Amino acid sequence: xxxxxxxxxxxxxxxxxxxxxxxxxxxxxxxVFLIWIIWTTLLHGLAALSPALITEMTxxxxxxxxxxxxxxxxSLLMVFLAVVIGTPIGVLAGTFLSEFSRGKKLGETIRFVxxxxxxxPSIIIGLFVYELIVRPTGRFSGFAGGIALAFIFVPVVVxxxxxxxxLVPDVMRxxxxxxxxxxxxxxxxxxxxxxxxxxxxxxxxxxxxISGETAPLLFTALNNQYWSLDMTQPMANIPVVIFQFAMSxxxxxxxxxWAGAFVMTAFVLILSVVSRSFLNRKGGK
Amino acid sequence: MSEALATMPAAxxxxxxxxxILGDRIFFWxxxxxxxxxxxxxxxxAASMLWGGLSAFRTFGFGFITGTEWDPVAGHxxxxxxxxxxxxxxxLAMIIxxxxxxxxxxxxxxxxxxxxxxxxxGAIELLxxxxxxxxxxxxxxxxxxxxxxxxxxxxxxxxxxxPLIGALFSGAPLGIGMLTSGIVLAVMIIPFISSVMxxxxxxxxxxxxxSAYALGSTKWEVVRDIVIPHTRTAVVGxxxxxxxxxxxxxxxxxxxxxxxxxxxxxxxxxxxxxAATLANEFAEASDDLYRSSLTALGLILFVVTFIVLAxxxxxxxxxxxxxxx
Numbered sequence: 001x002x003x004x005x006x007x008x009x010x011x012x013x014x015x016x017x018x019x020x021x022x023x024x025x026x027x028x029x030x031x032v033f034l035i036w037i038i039w040t041t042l043l044h045g046l047a048a049l050s051p052a053l054i055t056e057m058t059x060x061x062x063x064x065x066x067x068x069x070x071x072x073x074x075s076l077l078m079v080f081l082a083v084v085i086g087t088p089i090g091v092l093a094g095t096f097l098s099e100f101s102r103g104k105k106l107g108e109t110i111r112f113v114x115x116x117x118x119x120x121p122s123i124i125i126g127l128f129v130y131e132l133i134v135r136p137t138g139r140f141s142g143f144a145g146g147i148a149l150a151f152i153f154v155p156v157v158v159x160x161x162x163x164x165x166x167l168v169p170d171v172m173r174x175x176x177x178x179x180x181x182x183x184x185x186x187x188x189x190x191x192x193x194x195x196x197x198x199x200x201x202x203x204x205x206x207x208x209x210i211s212g213e214t215a216p217l218l219f220t221a222l223n224n225q226y227w228s229l230d231m232t233q234p235m236a237n238i239p240v241v242i243f244q245f246a247m248s249x250x251x252x253x254x255x256x257x258w259a260g261a262f263v264m265t266a267f268v269l270i271l272s273v274v275s276r277s278f279l280n281r282k283g284g285k
Numbered sequence: 286m287s288e289a290l291a292t293m294p295a296a297x298x299x300x301x302x303x304x305x306i307l308g309d310r311i312f313f314w315x316x317x318x319x320x321x322x323x324x325x326x327x328x329x330x331a332a333s334m335l336w337g338g339l340s341a342f343r344t345f346g347f348g349f350i351t352g353t354e355w356d357p358v359a360g361h362x363x364x365x366x367x368x369x370x371x372x373x374x375x376x377l378a379m380i381i382x383x384x385x386x387x388x389x390x391x392x393x394x395x396x397x398x399x400x401x402x403x404x405x406x407g408a409i410e411l412l413x414x415x416x417x418x419x420x421x422x423x424x425x426x427x428x429x430x431x432x433x434x435x436x437x438x439x440x441x442x443x444x445x446x447x448p449l450i451g452a453l454f455s456g457a458p459l460g461i462g463m464l465t466s467g468i469v470l471a472v473m474i475i476p477f478i479s480s481v482m483x484x485x486x487x488x489x490x491x492x493x494x495x496s497a498y499a500l501g502s503t504k505w506e507v508v509r510d511i512v513i514p515h516t517r518t519a520v521v522g523x524x525x526x527x528x529x530x531x532x533x534x535x536x537x538x539x540x541x542x543x544x545x546x547x548x549x550x551x552x553x554x555x556x557x558x559x560a561a562t563l564a565n566e567f568a569e570a571s572d573d574l575y576r577s578s579l580t581a582l583g584l585i586l587f588v589v590t591f592i593v594l595a596x597x598x599x600x601x602x603x604x605x606x607x608x609x610x
Contacts, residue, residue, distance in 0.1 A: 009501075016503035020396050026388025027397075030409050030479075033472045037412075040427045041419055089319050096320035100313060110320050113327045116594045119477075119526060120587070121533020123560050124330060127567070127583040131333035140568075151326060158323060184312030212416025215535040215560070219568045239418055243536065246422050257422065265419050272414040276407075 038265075045262020048255040053263070057227055058241060061250050068260050070227045074142065074235040075211070078221060081146030081231070082210055086153035087203055093154070094161025094199075099187055111162070117155040123215035125151045130219050142228075142235035145221025149210040156209055160202025160279075164195040197278060204275040212268045214239035238264050331587065338581030340574060349581060355546045357570070362578035366546045368585065370463070370558040374538060375531040377467025377552070382474045382531075383524055389475065390482035391508050406483060413476035421540030424469045425461070429541055432468075433460030437553060440464075456553040461543045464552040469537050474527035481523030485516040485604060518607070522600030529594040533586060535560035559586045 052067040059066025093110070101107025129148040134140055168191050176186040192199070222234040223244060238260050245257035342349060345363060352363025393406050437458035444454040489512050497507045513520060543555020544565055557565075559582045570576040 012503050012506065016505035019505040019508075020391070023388040023392040023396055026385040027392040027405060027409070029385060030389050030412065030472075030475055031405070034408055034412050036427070037415060037419065037423045040423045044426070089322055092316050092319035093323050096316040100316055101320065107320070110324050112595075112598060114323050115598050116591060117323065117327060119529050119594055121535065121560060121590055123533065123535040123563050124334070124583055124587050124590075127337070127563065127580060128330040128333050130567075131337050131580070132329070154323065154326075182306070183309045185308070187312070208414065212418065214416070214418045215564060218564055222568060239416070242418055242422070246425070247540070261419055261422055264416060268416055269411065269414050273411070276410075
């Protein structure tokens with residue numbers, strides 16, 4: 001009797017050991033993929049890195065040399081446009097959710113919709129902006145690209161602003177309101193000020209998110225082989241150039257794609273790690 | 286406390302100073318308008334795609350979903366091939382990704398020494414930060430050759446001869462195809478699923494776990510019989526969140542799926558998905574019906590992901606309520 005119960009116990013221990021080992025292996029697998037992907041990007045990217053990357057334009061197929069200067073500039077402009085459009089809308093919508101819609105159905109609905117937009121397929125945004133802007137204006141343009149990015153940018157900012165404002169203790173609102181300060185001043189001067197790190201972090205996270213987005217730009221900004229600052233024309237940008245060059249059979253194009261991929265990944269990862277560590281410090285307090 | 290704050294009208298909370306009231310009123314409307322923009326964005330996206338895809342639905346009717354023909358030259362479009370590709374790659378991603386995510390969440394919350402929990406969790410979350418086009422390039426240039434050199438020949442040799450299942454693993458080891466896409470997608474959704482699971486595993490009341498340990502449960506039994514059942518709703522919510530991501534993922538799949546309008550039983554064969562078809566063909570689509578058909582595919586994708594993500598959200602909210610937030 002005693003021996004059978006020990007053997008049962010041992011079997012359960014063994015089962016537990018096996019299951020937990022599998023969990024460890026799963027984690028190792030995840031880390032292996034992370035290192036593998038970053039290593040690949042680093043390896044190919046560093047080899048292709050050169051100063052010409054930011055001084056020269058994208059080359060025609062099959063030709064040596066060339067860089068990604070026009071694509072970097074285009075990406076920069078479109079991300080900038082997205083930030084300029086998206087930041088006020090995102091922060092104010094977040095304010096609405098946190099400050100002006102407590103316990104209201106409308107607020108709940110918007111929060112729900114926003115969370116869905118947060119994970120909705122980005123190519124859908126591309127289709128939407130195509131119908132919204134490209135089709136009526138009759139051409140692909142940098143504006144369309146920037147607006148498509150703004151649609152992805154806004155939900156991230158709404159979410160973080162909402163969360164960060166809700167972390168501000170109600171005591172602060174009550175104290176400020178009891179002094180007879182109008183509510184909008186309380187929001188701007190007290191709430192924004194105390195949640196500023198968090199809101200800024202949300203904006204940085206959102207920039208990291210849109211800097212790597214390709215799908216929404218494919219049929220909004222399209223691409224442009226030449227240097228162009230004209231936002232009403234098709235515009236080169238890093239993700240679409242990477243896509244086009246990587247899928248091409250030309251070696252020089254593929255090398256440039258890796259260089260662009262390396263720079264973009266480094267930028268996105270550093271930005272998101274830095275802002276996340278800010279956020280964690282804030283949340284941990 | 287917060288309720289009182291919300292229902293308190295601005296007019297009674299401030300002394301009757303006209304500037305304050307006016308400022309409050311303006312600010313309230315600005316803020317509300319911005320909130321409504323978010324709501325409008327979703328509705329407008331749905332409406333614009335419905336509008337864009339209308340002529341395709343009108344021309345092909347229900348056959349658009351059941352037909353397999355995709356012929357831009359003849360102007361015949363039916364979406365079953367990309368729909369099939371989307372479903373199969375997502376299903377593969379879930380089959381691979383869910384157990385791995387569960388393993389990672391259990392490892393981080395129950396197994397790992399406290400000191401490495403944070404770094405390991407952070408590293409896994411880093412996977413979510415990598416742009417999807419990088420997954421695509423890595424998939425095409427590094428992972429697909431690896432699959433065709435090492436993994437696929439073994440699968441074809443070992444599993445190919447088995448009846449029934451064998452059909453899934455027959456054909457040439459091309460590297461690119463359904464299976465490779467499924468694996469790449471799995472890696473992409475692992476951080477999303479595992480971070481949801483980890484967060485909810487962490488809030489299981491310690492008393493429950495301690496009681497089970499006191500009854501002599503092993504660590505795995507506690508996870509299986511206490512932690513997972515207790516967090517069931519949120520776990521399923523997290524899985525749905527991952528599914529929503531997998532269905533709509535574009536760039537990675539475009540690189541490694543092969544982009545051929547082809548339905549095959551074998552997972553080694555190339556195919557296409559809705560998102561990949563859009564990414565490849567939309568900018569070049571010349572005539573209206575072609576473009577409309579692509580938009581209609583986008584609408585189908587939108588509706589499906591909306592349902593999946595909404596279900597995920599409902600489950601996660603229910604879990605949060607249970608916790609008493």
